[in-house]
Amino acid sequence: MNAPEPILKAIEVADVDICLFARQYSLIDHAFAVETVFPAVREKGVSFVMGSSLNAGFISGSPRFNYGADNYKIPADVIAKREQLRQVAGRHGVDLRTAALQFSAAADVASALVVGAGSARQIVEDYTSMQTKTPADFWAELKAEGLIHAQASTPRT
Template sequence: MIDLHTTVQIGDTGLRVPRIGLGTASLGNFLRPISDEDATAVIARALDRGIRYLDTAPLYGHGLAERRVRAAIADIPRDELVISTKVGRLLREGAPRDESQYFDGEPFYKDVPSAGPVWDFSEYGIRRSVEESMQRVGVDRFDILHLHDPDDHFDQASTTGYKALSELRADGRVQAIGAGMNRTPVLTELVRECDLDVILLAGRYTLLDQSGMDELLPMCARRATSVVAGGVFNSGVLIDPEPGTTFDYVPASPEVIDRARRIRGICDRHGVPLAAAAVQFPLAHPQVCSVLLGPRSLGELDMDLGLLSVDIPAALWADLRAADLLRPDAPCPE
């Protein structure tokens, strides 16, 4: 049983985050649109169920997710919440098309406002991004700020971007700073070169993919950098590994589906839903402070929260190791 009220300290800061948080990419019309009312209802239900950590970003729905967070938290005392957002993109009219946000000619975010994301990791861009996010979310501060997807912008992110975040932290305008992305090489270098309190690692420390253990998580351990694990279902394949499912937001390959099915087969033998093992697994790593859930509906939220109370026998993890489906050095829940 994972307690929603249990908190863990971020790095060497005084900030504590709950073990379970709510990610809001899907609530920003990721892959398919949902209404303001339905998105706000998911956040409100999560708050009612005890979730107090919300992660958002300007990219998510081109501001939709941040505005929907604002609507849902209006009656919640600010001090009861941990809220993180991201910097590195400003929303501007006439923004050039960013091919990283498209697949097969279609955008990942559907039915979004016309102002699109423009890369900007300058000191001015970071500070402006924070101010605009505060307006959209309706808060006067954030607890965590992440450099967002700086894969192709390492030089600027690690210099001017990091400098701006470091100054905001020193001024007390934010408690923890970090970086969030789904590829590990640049993230490892940012942890190595910058004084980051936390990172948000999406999809690279999961039941299917533990590649974050190669270099990134050991570097985080050396630097006392906490890890928030996102994308723990690898965008769907660890919920229902059937043809047509997705991995890293695009159709999963036959090889990925086969590996996920083999994991599911072992879970089935132990009477454990694959998704339950997927959501509970990352929390056993000592660097992982929190796991983000990313439901897009009330039904998905209730399902996700129910997975947290599933009892998983130690034999399941042992069988996964024996089948070479889990790294021998990967910590497992007790």
Template sequence: MNTNRAFEEAVPQVPGLDFVVLAMPYTLLDQDCLHRGLARCLREGISVVIGSPFASGILAKGSRGGGNCDYGQAPEAVVTKVQGMEAVCARHGVSLPAAALQFPLEHLAVASVVSGAKRPDQVEMNVRALGEATPTAFWSELRTNELVDPEAPTSE
């Protein structure tokens, strides 16, 4: 599912659902489904596989990399938010791809993240990013700067 609305409407209609693949509504950029859709999955024991953790590219390429967001050109507000995240990343020595890949995995309903890769070097980057240290102070600063939902679970 690619939208929060589809996520919230489809899950209740499928009794006995084991898992859902969710692409876009839960990324470092957008946690709109945190309090409803993901909360429901957690309550009902439905695992979530996050697709598109890089928000269609901008969280892998960064604000200057020409990355798309939500399958199209990133709006200025998104670019500005990513720039804020990049500043926090720089202060804590964390790469933006590491934050993007690790963030959704902290939610107890999330079983896996499918990052996608077109080339071997992208696979290698993803593996490195998953193993990169993301200090507690990093996540705290993202919250303080209102760059992520204050109730989103992180490694604190």
């Protein structure tokens, strides 16, 4: 689903085991998921295949944000947040793309991660990103700076 509301409705009226959770859980946008969606699916025993960890490539430098007809109209606050995330990542020697993939996969309700790849090189990069150790201090600084929700799961180091 590209919006959380249909997922919340589906788990209310059906016996759902797993859903695709696209666009709503990334380093850029995740507070509603942490505060509202995740508690609801935990209660129902639902897990997610996490999609769009990179916000359609935006986190890794694409000139678009998410998917849709207006995805090239990127809000200024989204651009500013990506820059703040880049600055913290730079201080810790962390690749922001790697951090974004690891962040989405770290959610306790995540069963799998879907990452697009346009080449064999990108598949290798995705694999490498998931094998890379990201310092605990990096995640702690993101939380201290308010760049990620205080209750968001982060990768174990």
